[in-house]
Amino acid sequence: MNLTNLDLNLLVPLDMLLREKSVTRAAARLGLSQPALSSSLARLRRHFGDQLLVRKGNAYELTPLAAQLRPRAEAALIGVRQAFSAHPGFDPTTSGREFRVAASDYVVAVLGAAVGRILDERAPGVRLRFEPSTASIVDNAPESLRHVDGMMLPHGYLRGVPHADLFADSWVCVVGESNDQVGDALTMDDLRKLPWVFTYLSATAFTTVARQLQALGIEPRVTAVVESFLAVPHLVAGTDRIGLLQGHVARLLSGVDGVRILPCPFEPVPLVEALWWHPMHDDDPEHRWIREVFAEAGRALAPAP
Structure with a gap:
């Protein structure tokens, strides 16, 4: 043609x-x-x-x-x-570019403040647009990555595309303060008999630690499902439910009334959060710059509790 x-x-x-x-x-x-x-x-x-x-x-x-x-x-x-829109050079102090990033509320809560401070100091005209990383976006990641500047996901979901590791995290359990069926520590039997709130429960949308429970022989009795990590404590408080949260989120929510944060009674799989992008962005100087901004924000995080 x-x-x-x-x-x-x-x-x-x-x-x-x-x-x-x-x-x-x-x-x-x-x-x-x-x-x-x-x-x-x-x-x-x-x-x-x-x-x-x-x-x-x-x-x-x-x-x-x-x-x-x-x-x-x-x-x-x-x-x-x-x-x-390509330019021979990139000056973040004068750029007005908008970067679109697909991310869960967990990543935005953990990295958002640090990234925001960096942009305020070095690139006041740059704008970040965070979009939800829905199950359909993740399932169709090779095509989805053509339409955004990046996607925030832990390892275990994507392969064969460029990425930069941002930070490591751990998993903890959250229970209600009024839940008198749980003592000072959770037991494996508690995990079997008590109801659960899960995030992203479907054939393709899941958290790796939830799959780990099944590998340990535990079939959680899930009574609530929510596609938001920050909503988990609100579905646990005042109930007998158990939830799973990342350590960095637990730190942010440590002062929330009505919940207790407890160690998992098993060794949860580690979590490494990364920024993934389409190969067409590899040599884009603006994209390289925003990748480093996210990496710097990740390095500034304290170790996960």
Whole structure:
């Protein structure tokens, strides 16, 4: 295909039409008139030899070809933006770049303050946008990493992509202060008989230490599931439930009323948190700089309790 014969201006309307599945909404998002966007849609239909959007009832649906094009158009547009926003050098004091990072509330709580201080001191115009690292994002990590500047995950979920280790952590148990079934220390029998609150309980979304319990012959009786580590103490306080938390989070929550932090009655698997990114960012000077910011913030953490 000869790219010189293509109108790359059609890439933006193609991406928005496939996102919105509506000429009206896509035109509003792009600040264009409906006739102008309808003209673009007609040209796209001629190019692909496909309707792309077909009416079904009162709405439009993507054709099979359009469904294939949607992630490709988004990735192409991101690539174009990155190519044309590149600079020969990078001065953090004058940069206004926004970095998008997928991360759990745990990582944001642990590293957020330190990273924020570094940016305030050295790059006041730089903005960080933290987005939740959902199960679907992690499951489709090779493709997801094309759309963000990085993903914060511990080792054990991703392989074959660049990463930088940030900090090590441990696991502890959390129980309610009013839970009179637990003494000064938890026992393995407590883990078997008491109810649990789990984070990320599905076939692909899980914590490694939760899987370790099963390897130890314990099938936890899970009565609450939450996709947030910081919410765990609130689902434990005033109940008989047990929860698992990272040591750094436990330190932050040590003053929370209604909960006790206790050592696990087994040796939990260690946790090493890392920043992962797509190889296309390897030589980007701005990206190298933000990677070092996160690494510096991780090095500044005190050892996990």
